[in-house]
Amino acid sequence: NAGVTQTPKFRILKIGQSMTLQCAQDMNHNYMYWYRQDPGMGLKLIYYSVGAGITDKGEVPNGYNVSRSTTEDFPLRLELAAPSQTSVYFCASSRLGPTSYNEQFFGPGTRLTVL
Amino acid sequence: ILNVEQSPQSLHVQEGDSTNFTCSFPSSNFYALHWYRWETAKSPEALFVMTLNGDEKKKGRISATLNTKEGYSYLYIKGSQPEDSATYLCAFNGGGADGLTFGKGTHLIIQP
Numbered sequence: 640n641a642g643v644t645q646t647p648k649f650r651i652l653k654i655g656q657s658m659t660l661q662c663a664q665d666m667n668h669n670y671m672y673w674y675r676q677d678p679g680m681g682l683k684l685i686y687y688s689v690g691a692g693i694t695d696k697g698e699v700p701n702g703y704n705v706s707r708s709t710t711e712d713f714p715l716r717l718e719l720a721a722p723s724q725t726s727v728y729f730c731a732s733s734r735l736g737p738t739s740y741n742e743q744f745f746g747p748g749t750r751l752t753v754l
Numbered sequence: 755i756l757n758v759e760q761s762p763q764s765l766h767v768q769e770g771d772s773t774n775f776t777c778s779f780p781s782s783n784f785y786a787l788h789w790y791r792w793e794t795a796k797s798p799e800a801l802f803v804m805t806l807n808g809d810e811k812k813k814g815r816i817s818a819t820l821n822t823k824e825g826y827s828y829l830y831i832k833g834s835q836p837e838d839s840a841t842y843l844c845a846f847n848g849g850g851a852d853g854l855t856f857g858k859g860t861h862l863i864i865q866p
Binding site (some may be wrong): 643670672674679680681682684687689693697700729731733741742743744745746747748 | 785786788796797798799800803805843845847849851852853854856857858859
């Protein structure tokens with residue numbers, strides 16, 4: 640199992656550009672999450688999904704969009720990138736069911752800089 | 755927004771010393787408390803999932819305790835080694851679909 644994979648690892652964007660951060664998991668997890676991590680701020684939830692076709696906003700959704708057309712993939716779209724979106728982005732997944740206690744498995748992260 | 759606090763924010767410890775740090779969380783709607791270890795340039799890795807009041811979990815030199823009635827958990831590291839240097843995150847799990855609420859972490863540096 641590859642676990643949770645993310646691409647790209649690094650990216651520099653100009654203000655106003657758009658891009659999609661890719662996330663995939665091969666553990667057949669129903670729940671997937673996108674977080675951003677800013678220095679001194681901890682992990683903030685951007686969007687999450689409880690299954691294919693279902694997404695919901697987290698704590699900091701503005702400026703982002705997601706889709707979940709398959710169980711495996713959960714891409715995060717940035718439209719009109721702004722310097723405030725400079726951050727490290729982590730994708731995570733968890734198995735549905737009480738025995739999993741929502742334990743999340745994380746991808747390696749994407750470091751995004753918007754100039 | 756749930757309040758999950760970790761203290762201290764950072765900690766310098768001499769190699770061989772033992773140390774501990776705290777996570778405080780809401781004592782209501784508790785489902786589980788998670789500890790993660792996060793090394794620089796890597797992704798967070800799960801250490802413990804704690805669910806019952808009074809739980810104690812151990813993994814090698816690292817252990818954790820849980821008090822759900824007063825809303826805190828302690829993480830202990832015995833005989834710190836340089837490879838223990840990392841950020842330790844705790845996360846509150848209220849059982850909701852939006853998953854975990856993370857604290858800001860305790861950044862641990864082990865000095866040789």
